[in-house]
Each structure stands twice: as structure tokens, then as C-alpha cells.
Amino acid sequence: MARLIEKQILTGILIGVLAICVVCLSPVTKVEAAKKTFSKVAVIAPEEGNDYGWNQEGVEATKKIAEWLGASIEVADGAGYGDVAPIFRDLASGGAEWIVAWASGYGTVAPQLAQQMGVPVLVIGAFEQGLVPGFSTDIETRAQEGAFLAGSLAAKMSKSKTVGICMSADDENWIKMAGGFAAGAKYAKPDIKILMAQIGQAGYADAAGGKRVTRNLISAGADIIFGMGDGSTFGMIQAVETASGANKVWFIDVIGDKTSLDKKDIYLSSVKWDYTPMFKTVIKEYQEGNYGKQIHYINLKNEGIKLLKTKHIPAAVWSSVQQVRNDVITGKVTVPELSKKKDVQALIK
Amino acid sequence: MSDFLTASFLSALIFGGILTGMPLLFASIGETISQRSGVLGMGIEGIMLAGAYFGFAITLYSGHFWLGLVSSIGAGMLMALIVVLFCVRLGMDQIVVGIGVLIFGEGVTSVLQRAQFGTTYPRLEELASVKIPGLSSIPVLGSSVFTQPWIVYIGFALVGVLYWILNFTNVGLNIRAAGEKPEALDASGTSVIFTRGMAVLVAGGLAGLGGGYMSIVGAGIFVPFMTKGIGFIAIVIAMLARGKAVWVITGSFLFGISVSLTTSLQLVGVEIAQDLVNMIPFIAVLAALIIFARGNYLPAALCLPYNREAR
Numbered sequence: 094m095a096r097l098i099e100k101q102i103l104t105g106i107l108i109g110v111l112a113i114c115v116v117c118l119s120p121v122t123k124v125e126a127a128k129k130t131f132s133k134v135a136v137i138a139p140e141e142g143n144d145y146g147w148n149q150e151g152v153e154a155t156k157k158i159a160e161w162l163g164a165s166i167e168v169a170d171g172a173g174y175g176d177v178a179p180i181f182r183d184l185a186s187g188g189a190e191w192i193v194a195w196a197s198g199y200g201t202v203a204p205q206l207a208q209q210m211g212v213p214v215l216v217i218g219a220f221e222q223g224l225v226p227g228f229s230t231d232i233e234t235r236a237q238e239g240a241f242l243a244g245s246l247a248a249k250m251s252k253s254k255t256v257g258i259c260m261s262a263d264d265e266n267w268i269k270m271a272g273g274f275a276a277g278a279k280y281a282k283p284d285i286k287i288l289m290a291q292i293g294q295a296g297y298a299d300a301a302g303g304k305r306v307t308r309n310l311i312s313a314g315a316d317i318i319f320g321m322g323d324g325s326t327f328g329m330i331q332a333v334e335t336a337s338g339a340n341k342v343w344f345i346d347v348i349g350d351k352t353s354l355d356k357k358d359i360y361l362s363s364v365k366w367d368y369t370p371m372f373k374t375v376i377k378e379y380q381e382g383n384y385g386k387q388i389h390y391i392n393l394k395n396e397g398i399k400l401l402k403t404k405h406i407p408a409a410v411w412s413s414v415q416q417v418r419n420d421v422i423t424g425k426v427t428v429p430e431l432s433k434k435k436d437v438q439a440l441i442k
Numbered sequence: 443m444s445d446f447l448t449a450s451f452l453s454a455l456i457f458g459g460i461l462t463g464m465p466l467l468f469a470s471i472g473e474t475i476s477q478r479s480g481v482l483g484m485g486i487e488g489i490m491l492a493g494a495y496f497g498f499a500i501t502l503y504s505g506h507f508w509l510g511l512v513s514s515i516g517a518g519m520l521m522a523l524i525v526v527l528f529c530v531r532l533g534m535d536q537i538v539v540g541i542g543v544l545i546f547g548e549g550v551t552s553v554l555q556r557a558q559f560g561t562t563y564p565r566l567e568e569l570a571s572v573k574i575p576g577l578s579s580i581p582v583l584g585s586s587v588f589t590q591p592w593i594v595y596i597g598f599a600l601v602g603v604l605y606w607i608l609n610f611t612n613v614g615l616n617i618r619a620a621g622e623k624p625e626a627l628d629a630s631g632t633s634v635i636f637t638r639g640m641a642v643l644v645a646g647g648l649a650g651l652g653g654g655y656m657s658i659v660g661a662g663i664f665v666p667f668m669t670k671g672i673g674f675i676a677i678v679i680a681m682l683a684r685g686k687a688v689w690v691i692t693g694s695f696l697f698g699i700s701v702s703l704t705t706s707l708q709l710v711g712v713e714i715a716q717d718l719v720n721m722i723p724f725i726a727v728l729a730a731l732i733i734f735a736r737g738n739y740l741p742a743a744l745c746l747p748y749n750r751e752a753r
Binding site: 140141143145171263288289290291293294296298299300301302303304305306308309310312313324325327328330331334335351354356438442 | 450451453454455457458461462552556560561562563565566567568656660661662663664665666667668670701702704705706708709711717720
């Protein structure tokens, strides 16, 4: 009898602990409140919104828009790459009037849910599939333009004449940027050797994998690492920080700015993305009744894509990179848009 | 391709294999002990994450790697205590409790990381390597296998210890009896609950150490969900190796080397679809263990709770 009671009590405790875990894992977090066009907006991001990368960019851009609109915001980060329909429905039924679906994997289901729930959505990486007039619109990047500048910078800074590209996942944006980086490096120095490796199919958060792959790139001679990841980026940075060899190894990041985390002076630059201006554009389109009629792009020209200037870049090198930037904007230099990895590999050879 | 087949490149390949295989080895050894005693450690991934988080945090604050690794073991054992309580003591479903432990580990470490390091992302220094005199000068192997942090050598030694304990000691006999015929162990006067409980605690400690290795040595940082399914690979290796220490180490390092090989193949420009390259580690481990370890068997009482009154 005593055993039975003990069992029941402990079962209750287990259920309670699990319930607490579920609450802790729940990705919905309230941040602030106000009112205007949309009185409440929301963002669904696949991983934690504090990664100084893709997820943080989506969350921060939505926060800025909420502030601009005077709206409240719900952040559903850490939602994963699987089925986000339950989270979407929760947000919509919780009063969200505009939802940012911040992963290319959400591009199929989010426009359908937008129509079902009557809540407009912004998707990423869905192209025409993401356009449903009045309900769903799509923003894409010309990130390869920024990566072209990064490649140009890397080629000019490399002492070993070998640069490395580390991709965390089979991600179209990563592939396009890898292509842009390779093209930029070859534009600056045609004889530069370019190495490229991918951590895994979806190794966005694989920090140990990031360190392992970066280490291999460095051991193969690369002294500039162009790293594309989320959590895995920190593993790449750790490998660069602890590299020992004849040449100093530098790291070039993407999307965010981790300068504040650079304790070992290895953070050379970053291809920064800023979606905020384009978010404002699509909201204006919604107000004007033009929502979901065209795909928008962030690029060098509209300053949605920028190359970060740090103290480690010599003035002469920065100046020449800026010249390349102007040439890209004016169309004097054409940056290839390679969305298939085999095309990037062919360019590298 | 020959440009890449240099000593330093091959050394990096093996080094990468050890870096990936070592946490798997610790977890697989622990899982083997647990399974031999009749308890399936489904929550090992959550236990590894707890070990990874606490090992990293303690190393960061104390500045001592060994203290961090000991904390990893402690965190793993604490998590394993849940399994001991609910599965071993109360005979609840091992899979259900294991999933609970997994979710708990993922949730708690994710929340703690966000609260503590979510804006600073601190990183650790590289753990110093120990050169084995004489052996460290062997080309390729010297700089990859025999120039490693001391924790790696402990990992190798643990395989021998596992083999010895399971096959040549009374403790090993008791563990195997608890998994094969617990009523016989009970009849001999040895507590099945105690034997299984200790086995699960040791397994938890080793899984925690595997997680600690990942964050302290492998990555130098903790990020949420960083184990990326290694715990489940450990369960598979332990099940397919079925108590044979040599297959545990083979499976672990075959996986590690295969993962490292995926990078090498990309760097030498081998044109295989990326999806296929990513499958190599899993196919290699499954094929090797199914082909060569098929004569082994799982414990008869695996996953079955022991209830003395039901004898």
C-alpha cells in the first residue's frame, strides 16, 4: 500500500515537472504592448532569437516594426523546422494580426494558414509560392552581393592565398553567399584558392561540428574563414580563436554583428542583413491594398545588405572594397546568383 | 586530390574523428552498462545536455577544466537519479520516463543558457594536449591520436575497464544477471534494485561526461540542443554492440571518423551528392555493427521492471 502511495506521489511529481518543462519550452514570450495599424504582430523563428544571427535578425526586425507601428509583439522563437501550424494558430487566435514566418521551411504552410485564419503573413525564401494577394508576401535577399564584397576583402587580406567557406546547412541563402564570396575572391585575386565544406544537412546549431569543419579548413591552409551558421558559428569562431600556425586566421561572419563578442581580435567583418526597411515597405503595401503582389529583395543598393567595417580592416583595403561595392550597385560588376552547390563548386575549381 | 593528402590534413581528419567520436564513446559505454543491467537509457540525450551545460558553466567560472568535467559527471548522475527513482525503484515505463528526462534536459539547459549566456556567448580556451613520449612523433598518428587532452586517454582506458568489469568481476556478473535473469540475482541475495540503480547512475555520469566533453573540449562553448542526436546514436551503438566493449569503441570511432570524412570528401572535391555524404556516418555504423556484431544479443530483461513480489 505504502509503495502504491509512493508511486502515485512520484507520478504526480513527474507530471508536474514535465508540465513546468513544457511551459519553459513554450516559445511564446510577451515583450511589449501598444496600438496602431496592426495592434499586435508576431514572429515565428526556428531557433533561439539571441543567436546574433538569422533568428535574432528576424526577431529584432519584427520588434522594430512593432515599435514603429505602436503594436504589441509576440515572439515564438525556438519553434524548430517541423510543423509550425499549431504555433501559427495559437498566435493568430491570440490576437496577432500580422505574422512573420522566419524560415524558408515555413514557406508552404504559412501562406495556407494565413488564408485559413485570415491573418496576413510574411514569408522568407518561398518566392512566387509565398505570394497570395492580401494574405501572404515574400522577401528575398541578394545576399550574394554582400558576400561578393566579403570575398573581395578576404582575398586582399589572405596571406596564405587560401580562403575557406564553412556552411552549417544545405541552405539556399548560404549557397548563394558561398557563390558570391567565391566570385568576389576570384574577382580580387584570380589565383586565390578557395575551400568549401558543409557541416551537415541542418547543422545550424552544431557548434562542435562548426569547430571541427573550420579546423579542417584551417589545416588545409585557409587563413580567412567565411562562416555561415547560427549557433554553429560560435564553434567556427572558437576554432579560429584557437588556431595556431604561421598566419593569423580571420573570421568573416554573416547576418549579425558579433564585434562585441570578439575578445581575441579575429572578427574581420560580417555580411550584415537588415530587413527592417523592407518590413516597412510591405506593411505600407498592406495599407494600400497591394500586399502579396510582388517579391521584395534586400540588397546592397537599398542597404538591406552591408559589409561591416571593423578596426581590423586597413583603410586602403576598405577603400578598394567600397569601390567594388559601387561597381556592383551601378551594374559595372555582375555578381552571379548561384543557388545550386554544384555551380559554386564549379566556380571554385 | 593529392594536394590534400598531406600529413597535416590526414592528421586533422583523424583528430576530427576523435573529437566527434569521444563524446559518443563515453555515452555508449554508459548506455552499454545501463542496458546490460536491464535499463534502457532513453533520456541519455537530455543527460548529455545537462552534463554539457554544467560542465561548461563550472569550467567558465572556476577556470579549471577538471572541475568542469567532474561537474558534468555530477550533473549526469543527478539526471540519472530520476531514472533510478521512476524506472528502477518504481518500475515505471523506461521509454516514457526516458523521454521525460530528455525533454527536461533540453528545456532546462536551453532556459539556463538563454538566461546566463544568451547575450555574451562566452567561449573557453583550448584544453591543453598531452603528448605521449615516443608515440607523439609518429607521422600523422602522433599529432592526432597521441597528442590529445588527458580526458581522451581516459576515454580509451574506460573501454578496457568496461571490458574487464563486465567480463571478469562480480560487479559485472551482477550487472549482467540484473539484465538477463534478475530473479536469479535476487535469489543469490544481491539487490536487483541496487545493482540496476548503480548501473544507471554510472551510465548517467558517463553520459554527462560525454556532454561535458562536447561543450568543454569539442566546441568550447555551450549552445542549446548542441548534442544533435548523439545520445540516440549512443543508444543504437550500445544496442548493436550488445555488451561487447570492442564494438562500442569501433562503432563510436567509426561514426566519428565517418563524420570527419564527410568534411574531407568535400575538401578534396569528391563529387557526391551532399545528402549521400551526410549519410555516410550512419550507414557505416549500422552496416559494421549489423554485419560483424550480429552474433551478440540483447539482455532478456531489458526494459522490464523488476518486481520482487511478482516472482
